[in-house]
Amino acid sequence: FAITTFGESHGPAIGCVVDGCPPGLAIAPDDFRHDLARRATGKSRHTSARHEADEVEILSGVYEGRTTGTPIALLIRNTDARSRDYAKIAEQFRPGHADYTYWQKYGIRDPRGGGRSSARETTMRVAAGVIAKKWLADRHGVRVQGFLSQIGDIVPDTIDLAVVEDNPFFWPDAAQVPALEAYMDALRKSGDSVGARVDVYADGLPPGWGEPVYGKLDGELAGALMSINAVKGVEIGDGFASVAQRGSQHRDPIGREGFESNHAGGILGGISTGQRVRCSVAFKPTSSLRLPVDSLDIHGEPVEVVTTGRHDPCVGIRATPICEAMVALVLMDQALRHRAQCGDVGDIIPRVPGRKP
Ligand code: EPS
Numbered sequence: 001f002a003i004t005t006f007g008e009s010h011g012p013a014i015g016c017v018v019d020g021c022p023p024g025l026a027i028a029p030d031d032f033r034h035d036l037a038r039r040a041t042g043k044s045r046h047t048s049a050r051h052e053a054d055e056v057e058i059l060s061g062v063y064e065g066r067t068t069g070t071p072i073a074l075l076i077r078n079t080d081a082r083s084r085d086y087a088k089i090a091e092q093f094r095p096g097h098a099d100y101t102y103w104q105k106y107g108i109r110d111p112r113g114g115g116r117s118s119a120r121e122t123t124m125r126v127a128a129g130v131i132a133k134k135w136l137a138d139r140h141g142v143r144v145q146g147f148l149s150q151i152g153d154i155v156p157d158t159i160d161l162a163v164v165e166d167n168p169f170f171w172p173d174a175a176q177v178p179a180l181e182a183y184m185d186a187l188r189k190s191g192d193s194v195g196a197r198v199d200v201y202a203d204g205l206p207p208g209w210g211e212p213v214y215g216k217l218d219g220e221l222a223g224a225l226m227s228i229n230a231v232k233g234v235e236i237g238d239g240f241a242s243v244a245q246r247g248s249q250h251r252d253p254i255g256r257e258g259f260e261s262n263h264a265g266g267i268l269g270g271i272s273t274g275q276r277v278r279c280s281v282a283f284k285p286t287s288s289l290r291l292p293v294d295s296l297d298i299h300g301e302p303v304e305v306v307t308t309g310r311h312d313p314c315v316g317i318r319a320t321p322i323c324e325a326m327v328a329l330v331l332m333d334q335a336l337r338h339r340a341q342c343g344d345v346g347d348i349i350p351r352v353p354g355r356k357p
Pocket of ligand 1: 048052081312
């Protein structure tokens with residue numbers, strides 16, 4: 001099970017191919033609307049003002065509303081591309097942006113926006129993730145839910161998943177939302193940007209998903225989450241906090257009812273324990289800023305770069321559905337691999353006491 005995406009932010013369309021989805025899953029264009037709207041620009045004053053329809057066309061792999069098992073191709077036509085903001089910086093490198101490395105690698109500059117380095121690319125990750133989320137929920141009762149767990153140095157006082165969808169930040173602490181609005185307004189006025197952290201929980205996994213050495217569940221999650229534009233760090237379970245812990249603190253005691261804590265983040269030895277899988281993802285502050293900065297142009301001449309246009313002061317605000325999608329895609333892949341290796345319920349080998357079906 002694999003995906004790839006294609007298209008430029010200012011080209012005619014973006015799309016993806018989802019390969020390896022089993023046949024028989026009900027999929028319709030309506031299924032994509034909710035998650036695409038959660039990720040979309042122009043939903044609040046705190047994100048880019050670009051207004052895209054994000055209407056999915058299913059080109060292949062679905063017949064009479066059901067997946068056929070062949071590659072699923074999804075297409076979204078761009079409806080609000082605007083290239084004029086990029087004309088000025090077409091030959092400049094924005095410090096902190098992939099402009100520089102793309103130029104060093106390919107030696108060609110795509111004038112149609114940021115090309116593959118634009119946040120627009122993540123639209124198709126979310127669309128592909130809708131298929132994975134639906135399959136995981138239908139076939140395994142697995143639910144994937146994310147939330148914003150930090151903006152700059154602000155962290156929630158409480159984590160209440162029930163309020164996450166009620167505010168434009170996916171913030172789990174309703175009482176803090178007015179303060180976040182004020183923080184983001186001041187940030188936007190300053191012309192600067194800020195980083196953010198997204199947490200994702202996956203609930204309902206059986207024990208056993210994940211390959212033990214190559215293709216570990218945590219390794220695949222880290223790779224998939226790290227592949228999102230602007231991501232600079234991924235943690236599983238207690239992550240980097242584990243460095244300061246003792247083994248006696250970090251281990252999760254096992255009682256008759258199961259594990260009594262979850263420092264491991266639901267994964268041991270690359271294989272799911274059956275507990276909640278916890279991932280945490282760090283997004284850098286975006287680099288397209290109104291604040292001037294020294295740089296070079298493609299001819300090697302010094303320039304002062306100022307970026308105007310419809311940019312996100314905190315791209316992490318829109319990243320919750322993207323991270324959920326990447327987690328869901330990895331989980332679906334691992335579930336299918338597990339099925340190939342151990343059968344649907346893992347009972348090809350005889351049950352032994354303490355082994356869960
Ligand atoms: C982006 C700049 C803005 C954002 C865009 C990402 O677009 P434009 O290039 O048209 O000014 O709106 O994000 C999206 C279009 C999207 O769907 O996420 C950038 O510089 O990365």
